[in-house]
Each structure stands twice: as structure tokens, then as C-alpha cells.
Amino acid sequence: MDPLVIVGYLAGTLTTISFVPQVMRAWKLKETRDLSLAMLLLFAAGVILWTLYGTWIGSLPIIAANTITFILILVLLGLKIKYT
């Protein structure tokens, strides 16, 4: 596999899975007070545009990473709303 694609997937894997411990923490603590709602909303809007950008330039790492990140951000948004 092209090393460029590997770095892209590794980057996407890291920034995507980084939200897993955050979701788990919110889930476990049942606390999201220190999480900024504005951050989650802006980030969600951003990953939608990144997915569009990735589709446009034909970059599968960008499309895949941002689609999964979007789902995790939606879960965090749900937890933020539930526990606020």
C-alpha cells in the first residue's frame, strides 16, 4: 500500500478513535459539564464539510475518518444533552 495512504489512514484512525475514550468517559461519569456544546456543534459541522472535501478530492482516508467521527460526535452530543 502507498505509504501516503497508510499515513492518511493512521491519521484518520487516531483522530477518530480519540473520541472513543471521550464517549466512554462521558458514559461512565454521567457528566459532560466540562465538555463545550459549542465545540461539539462546530466540530460536527466541520466533519460534514471534511467529508465533502474528501469526496471531492477522492481521498478515502478523509471520507472514512470523518464519517465515523461524525457518528461519535453525535453520540457525545446526545450524552451532553442528556446529562446537562
Next chain:
Amino acid sequence: MDPLVIVGYLAGTLTTISFVPQVMRAWKLKETRDLSLAMLLLFAAGVILWTLYGTWIGSLPIIAANTITFILILVLLGLKIKYT
């Protein structure tokens, strides 16, 4: 300007500035308990690789967004360590 580049910059601006309200919230509340340290570390590693990927494919939106995001994540990491 190429609409593709505009979407890229808009995406990068959103995901980057999203960390500003998060930094402000941690700063104001002096509380970062609900922020996951693992999230911050994984995200920081990811944006370093995204910057490398952006440099490789010659995408200025990716390089710019991830460089600034990295700085904001470093500030959040500092606040997380300070207030834990």
C-alpha cells in the same frame, strides 16, 4: 478561489475553531475532569499525522487547520494536567 479550496478551508476553520470554546470553557471553569486525557493525546498524535499527510498531498487547508488545532490541543492538555 476554487470552491474545493473554499470548502476545505471552511471545514478546517470549523474543526479548528471548535477547540476555542473548549479551551475557554476549561479556562473559565478551571475544571477538566470530564475531558478525556486519552482523547487529547490520541487527537494530538492524529493531527501531527494529518499535517504530514497534508504536506504530502500538498493540501494547504489540511496543513493550516491541523497546525493550529495542534496548538489548541496543547493548551487543552496543559489545562487538563493543571486542573487534574
